[in-house]
Structures are given as C-alpha cells and as structure tokens.
Amino acid sequence: MHQTTNLTFNLFVCFFLLSTTPLFAQTDLLDSDSYSISVGGASVTLETPFAAFYNQAGLAELESVSAAVHYQQLYLTNDFTEMSGAVCLPLKTSTFALSVWQTGMTGYHESRFGLAFAKKLGPRLSSGLQFSYYMMDFPENGTIRGTFLFEMGARYEFPGKQTLGIHLFNPFGAGIQSNFNQRSIPVALKVGAGFPLGDKLKTYLGTSGDMEGNYKLHGGFDYQPHEHFSLRGGLSGKPVRYAAGFGYRWNFLQTDLAVSHHALLGYSPSVSLTFNL
Template identity: 30%
Template sequence: MLQANAQLSFFGARSTGVSNASVTYKDNWSQFSNQAGIANIEEISIGAGFKNAYFIKELSTNALAFAIPTNSGVFGVNYSYFGYPKFNQNKFGLAFGKKLGKRISAGIQINYLFTHIEGEYGSQGMATGEIGIITEPIDDFFLAAHVSNFWRAKYSGTDEIYLPMLFKLGASYLLYETALLSVEIEKDLEFLVIFKSGLEFNLSNTFFLRFGIASNPMVFSFGFGYKLKPFNVDLAFSKHPLLGYSPAITLEYSIKKNKSK
C-alpha cells in the first residue's frame, strides 16, 4: 500500500525565492499556492517551471500553469510531476478565482493526484480540493488564508494514511511601492508549524530581487526575476542546512486578451 506523502510543493520560482511566503501573491503560479490569487489576472498566462531538490535528478518537479480571464472570473489549469519512472506523483488541477469585491477575492481548485510506485505497491489516484481567500483591508496591506485537502482525502484500503491537510495564513505589506514584505505560517495536522518570511524588491519594474527564510528546518532562499513583456523569467535557490541547495526556474508568457465590444 502507498505510504508516501505528496511531494508536489513547487509554487514557482518567485515563491521559492521568498521561502514560499507567498499565500498573498497574485499571479499565475497562485494556482499552486492560493487560487484566490489568480482572480486579478487580466491576461492569458502560460507558465512552465522546474525545481531540482538538492541537485538530485530523482527529486525534480516539473510544472505547467495556464490561466485565462473571463467575465465570470479567472479559470486555471495546472499540472505538476514529481519523481522519476520508478516513483512519481502527478497532480492535475482545475482552478477558479473570482473577485468578490474591490478588496477581496476567493478561489477554489479540484485536484486529481496520481501516485505510482514500481513493484508490489502499484499505483493509486484520488481527488482533493483547495480553497483560499485574499483581502486588502487597507491600501497595500494584504491578508490571506488557504486550506489544501480540506476534505481529508486518504489512500483507499487504509484507515490512517491521509494525504497532508495544510493550513496557511499570511500577510504582506507593500513598502514605498518598491518592497513587498511577506510573513506566513503553515500547519500540517501531523507536523510542527512552519514560519516563513520573505522580501521582494522591485528595482526597476523589470528586475526583482528576493530573499526569504523559513523554519522547521531553517531554510534560506534568494532569487531574482526579470519582466520584459510579454515574458517573465524567475530564478531562485533555497538552501537546506544539511542537504544543500535546490534551484528553481519558471518561464511565463502573457497574451493580451481582446476586450469584448
């Protein structure tokens, strides 16, 4: 029977650069961290990403994200693959984000997770869900909450092997329109609370510099981004105290959506 927890935790290189303190972020990669964040997307967005944990090829994640804005809200489709042929985890997601007012947005996503382990363990799939919200109570100050696997999906044929249920709460503040400070706490029902903090500097509206730190274990991160419409490129590294560095990169292409007459 499968006993591996999901390893699909790549939220994009921008997020990696701030140690994943990104629950308040609003971009295409919010499909992986907080679906409420895609509600503000105004252009069709196509993104591809790659993360290699500790420079071990078997611990790599590949991800794709596609978002399209409509009059009803923003729809997203995403896919991620972790592992290698003998052990891999696949996640297919359908997301929807919508503005509920000038200062609040919400999002939801339905996932299908498929895990394969070569040999007697076999393969197994299951459906899970995610839900999130982002608010801006005052100008430039954001609060967010997100829950993944909110109906506590578990592997069939077992009574105790559940997929992780994660709760995230976060806040961010835009300082002088050039620096975004983010803090976040993450709690898995079975593990210690993780505290995360990140800082993103907007140096020229085209170049971004990022730093982050997270606890349990203590992880330091840094990265940068470059925007040259219609392309975005983000690169980041995180450093585990024992296992070393993990690089991540994402590429994104945006297509201006024709407005209805």
C-alpha cells in the same frame, strides 16, 4: 498618519500569525514556482498563475491569458526533479485555470492535475477553489493509485495595498491506499500577509501547517530597484531553509530564478517562465 496606520497593520499581522502557528503542522503545500521559493514560501497573497498551487484566490486579479512553467532540480540530484505548469483564462469577474505538477525520480513519481476557479467578491475581496486528482506510483508493486482533492482560499487587499490571504488544503482528509500501506495527505492551512515598505520593497510573512502539531514560519522580501528587475530573499523552517532569487520582466515574458538551501539536504536551483498573452 499613513505611516502609523501601516505600522499598526504590520504589528497586528505579526502577532496574528505567531499566535496561530502552534495550531497547525508542516504541510505538503506546494511552492511550485521560483517566485514563491525565493520569498521563503510566504506566497499565499501572490497574484501569479502559480497561485493555482498555493492560493487560488490570487488568480482572480489576473488580467490577461497566461501560461507558466516551472522546473526545479531538487538537492542537486540529477534524477530528482519537480515540474509544474498552469494555464489561466481570466474573464470579466472570474478566472479559470488548469494546472499540472509532478515530482519524483526513476521508479517513483507523484502527480497532481487541477482545475481552479477564482472570483472577485468585491473591489478588495477575492476567493478561489480547486478540484484536483492526485496520483502516486507505488514502486513496491508497480501500480498507480490516486484520489480526488479539494482546496480553497481567500485574499483581501486593504486600501494601503497590504494584503491578507488564507488557504485550506484537503479539508476532507482524503488519502491513498496501496496494497501495503496508507498514504496520508494531511488537512493543511496556510495563512499569510504582504505589505509594501515604500514604492520598491514588498515584504511577506506567513505560517503553514497541519493538524498534527507540526508547523512552519515563512518570511521574505521582493526589492524592485528597476521597473523590470527584482531581487528577492526568504527564510522558512523548521528545518531551516533559506532562499534567494531574482526576476526579470520583458514585454510579455516574466523570468524568475531561485535557489534554496535545506539545512539537511542541500541546494535546489529552479527556474520559472510566465507568458502573458
């Protein structure tokens, strides 16, 4: 009976996600840690400090003060990198988080600074929101312009440990105006699910996109043969991007490594460190 319930849930999730994907387009949502990258960006249900970047509701389940940092070398180009970090403070029924993200190369950078709040609304339901300031360094005139962004999300866990998550980014359609052009930041939505297959295997499925008709599908798995060690893999597109990685947890430190491959641009290795204090 329990296996039948799990199968019914998994089929429902697959049909739901596939039916929603034509409504939204490819987004600028960030996969700003190696765990998310290694499972193909199907990260909207994850419970890590990096949830500050892809669904703030996942912060509500954190139990200890934590700090996390991430570094990615994009497409094996020496001066094209992405860096991010988050500090999380859990309270009795809520969590606060500060986050920072930056990407770019010599002469051009994009940055985002965020303040997130997540709260448990019940034993299975949590929600979160974040206010951010996003900046771009425009190389054509040597100026820096920015705008305020808002995002919010929710997460629900079923009795069988299956989870559903949803995240809405920039619902008010904020953008940045320079002296010569307008940088559009799309309204974007990400929907996803996670479900265990036995005690050692977790699978993830998601879709993301904006209102202009582009979209992505995301899928991945996390196999944990040992209490402290995980193997992961994932796929997303379009364009097709596949990834692999592993994680190791020892005492207060979680280390995650990943490498992803973009069909057009090549490989991007990354590393993330999470300190649970």
